[in-house]
Amino acid sequence: MLDTPEIPITTFDGLVFGPRSDMPIWQQIRDHILGLIESGTLKPGSQLPGETHLAASLGVTRITLRQALQQLQNEGHLTARKGVGIFVRSPPAIFSVRDGHPFRENIETHSAPITTDTRFVRRELATAELSARLRIAEGADIIHLRRLRLLGDQPVYVNDKHFPASRFPDFEALYAERQSVTDVFRANGIAAFRRVETRISGGFASAEEAGNLRLTPGTPVFHLNARNEDSDGRTIEWTSGCWPLMSVEFVFGTPAK
Amino acid sequence: MLDTPEIPITTFDGLVFGPRSDMPIWQQIRDHILGLIESGTLKPGSQLPGETHLAASLGVTRITLRQALQQLQNEGHLTARKGVGIFVRSPPAIFSVRDGHPFRENIETHSAPITTDTRFVRRELATAELSARLRIAEGADIIHLRRLRLLGDQPVYVNDKHFPASRFPDFEALYAERQSVTDVFRANGIAAFRRVETRISGGFASAEEAGNLRLTPGTPVFHLNARNEDSDGRTIEWTSGCWPLMSVEFVFGTPAK
DNA sequence: CAGTGGTCTAGACCACATG
DNA sequence: ATGTGGTCTAGACCACTGG
Numbered sequence: 001m002l003d004t005p006e007i008p009i010t011t012f013d014g015l016v017f018g019p020r021s022d023m024p025i026w027q028q029i030r031d032h033i034l035g036l037i038e039s040g041t042l043k044p045g046s047q048l049p050g051e052t053h054l055a056a057s058l059g060v061t062r063i064t065l066r067q068a069l070q071q072l073q074n075e076g077h078l079t080a081r082k083g084v085g086i087f088v089r090s091p092p093a094i095f096s097v098r099d100g101h102p103f104r105e106n107i108e109t110h111s112a113p114i115t116t117d118t119r120f121v122r123r124e125l126a127t128a129e130l131s132a133r134l135r136i137a138e139g140a141d142i143i144h145l146r147r148l149r150l151l152g153d154q155p156v157y158v159n160d161k162h163f164p165a166s167r168f169p170d171f172e173a174l175y176a177e178r179q180s181v182t183d184v185f186r187a188n189g190i191a192a193f194r195r196v197e198t199r200i201s202g203g204f205a206s207a208e209e210a211g212n213l214r215l216t217p218g219t220p221v222f223h224l225n226a227r228n229e230d231s232d233g234r235t236i237e238w239t240s241g242c243w244p245l246m247s248v249e250f251v252f253g254t255p256a257k
Numbered sequence: 258m259l260d261t262p263e264i265p266i267t268t269f270d271g272l273v274f275g276p277r278s279d280m281p282i283w284q285q286i287r288d289h290i291l292g293l294i295e296s297g298t299l300k301p302g303s304q305l306p307g308e309t310h311l312a313a314s315l316g317v318t319r320i321t322l323r324q325a326l327q328q329l330q331n332e333g334h335l336t337a338r339k340g341v342g343i344f345v346r347s348p349p350a351i352f353s354v355r356d357g358h359p360f361r362e363n364i365e366t367h368s369a370p371i372t373t374d375t376r377f378v379r380r381e382l383a384t385a386e387l388s389a390r391l392r393i394a395e396g397a398d399i400i401h402l403r404r405l406r407l408l409g410d411q412p413v414y415v416n417d418k419h420f421p422a423s424r425f426p427d428f429e430a431l432y433a434e435r436q437s438v439t440d441v442f443r444a445n446g447i448a449a450f451r452r453v454e455t456r457i458s459g460g461f462a463s464a465e466e467a468g469n470l471r472l473t474p475g476t477p478v479f480h481l482n483a484r485n486e487d488s489d490g491r492t493i494e495w496t497s498g499c500w501p502l503m504s505v506e507f508v509f510g511t512p513a514k
Numbered sequence: 515c516a517g518t519g520g521t522c523t524a525g526a527c528c529a530c531a532t533g
Numbered sequence: 534a535t536g537t538g539g540t541c542t543a544g545a546c547c548a549c550t551g552g
Binding site: 062084 | 520521522523524525529530531532
C-alpha cells in the first residue's frame, strides 16, 4: 500500500500564483512544491495528488503545472510513473565520490545507510565494444555483474561491471559469499590492482537506466566508465555506471586539507 | 546579418508525422530536425523559421513543436534567444578534457580551431566563500579572470579563475602580454605548481552561464571546480568552469594505451 | 514597429498500471 | 473499470529584441 495522498497541496488556496509576480507561474509552483519537500511536508516516497486535482487546487492548467513538475523531475526531486503517479524522490542531497577509494568510504558522513543490491551475475559473450574495452577476443566469455547502490531506499547509482571469465573461473560462487569484487580478485591471486582510467560524460536517462534508478526517462545523468588493471597491466574489469545529475559530485585528487 | 531563414523545413510536407507510428510526434520531429542538422542541411549558426511558421508547415501545434525544440536545446543542438530566434548550435561533438594537461593539449585531434576569449581581468575583494577556497583572509584583494573557450565560433567552456592579488602584483600587464596564466606564474617565480583537487558536479545553466555559452537558460551543464597549489603547498588559483552537458567528456588517469 | 520566443488557458484522447 | 501520467489541439496574451 502506498501513502495515502492526502492532498497536502490543497493548503495553497490562500496563495497567489499570478503573473503579477515577476516570476512565471510554473516557477512559483516549482518553488512552492520544493519548499514542501524540503520542509518535510511532502515526505520521500510519498505520492502527490493526481495532476488533474493538483492543477485544479492550484488554479492553473495541467500544462502549466506539468512544467513545474518536469523541472522538479529533472532536478531529481520527483519521479513520475506512467499510469501510477508522481512520487517524491529525495533526498537528492549531493554526496561525493572520491576517485581511487572504495565506494563505502565515500559516504561515511551521510546519515542514511548505504546498501547494495546485486541485480544479477551472468555470463555473456564479448561484443565488439566490450572485447576492445577488456582487451580480449571478440566472442570470449565475459562475466556481467549489475549492482545498484541505494541511499536509504533511494537508488543513486546503477553500475555494470564486466570481467574476463577466463581469469575468474568460479566468480559466481566467490561473489555470492562476500558480495565483494575485491574479495573475488584476491581469491584469484590478484592482490593489487588499480583504476587506470576514468571517464565522465553527460547524457539523459534511457528507459532502462530510469527504471533502475527510479527516475523519469530523459532525466539528465552522469555516465561513468572506468578500467581496472592488475599489477601486470592486464585489464581485469570494465565498469560503466549511471548517476542522477543532481545527486552526486565527483572528486579527483588529494583531499582538501 | 544573419543567414536568411529560407524555411528549409517546409520540405517536410510530404512526410507523415502521425500517432500511427509508435513514437510520439514531438520525438519524430526531434529526430527529423536532428537529421537536418547532422546532414548539414541546417548549418551551424543558421536560424530556424519562427515557431509559428514551423509548426504550421509541420502540421502540428506550437506546443508540440516546442517539445521537440526543447529536447534539442537540452541536447545542445539548438539555442533559443527570446525575441530573436532559434539557432543551430552544433557541433556538440564530444571532445575530451584530460586532467593535468594544459587545455590546448586536449583538443589536438579536432578539426575546428580552438580559440580563447578573455572577457575581463579585474580586482575584487574576497567573499567569505572565495577566501576559504584560496585560504586567504576575507576581504583580501583578489584577481578575477574570466575566459571563454571556443571551438570554431561556438563557446564550449566558460571559466572563472581567482588568484590572491598579493602573489601577483602585476598580473594585468603580464597577462596582457602572453594571455597565459602559466606565464604569469613563471614571471612571479612559480616554476612548478599542481592541480590539487578537481570537483565535477551537475547543474542547470544560469542566465549568466547561458549567455556566455550561448545556451538556453536551464540547459543541463557540468560544473567544474579546481584548486592549484605551488610547490610550497600554498593555494595560488581557484578555478570554476561550466560546460554544456553534451559537449564534453572528462578523462582522469593515465591515457589508454 | 513587427516578429520572436515564453507563458498560459480549456479542453480532449490515449496507453498504461492497478485493483 | 478506474485513475494515472503522456500526448495533442486551437487558440491567446505577454515581454523581449531588433530595425
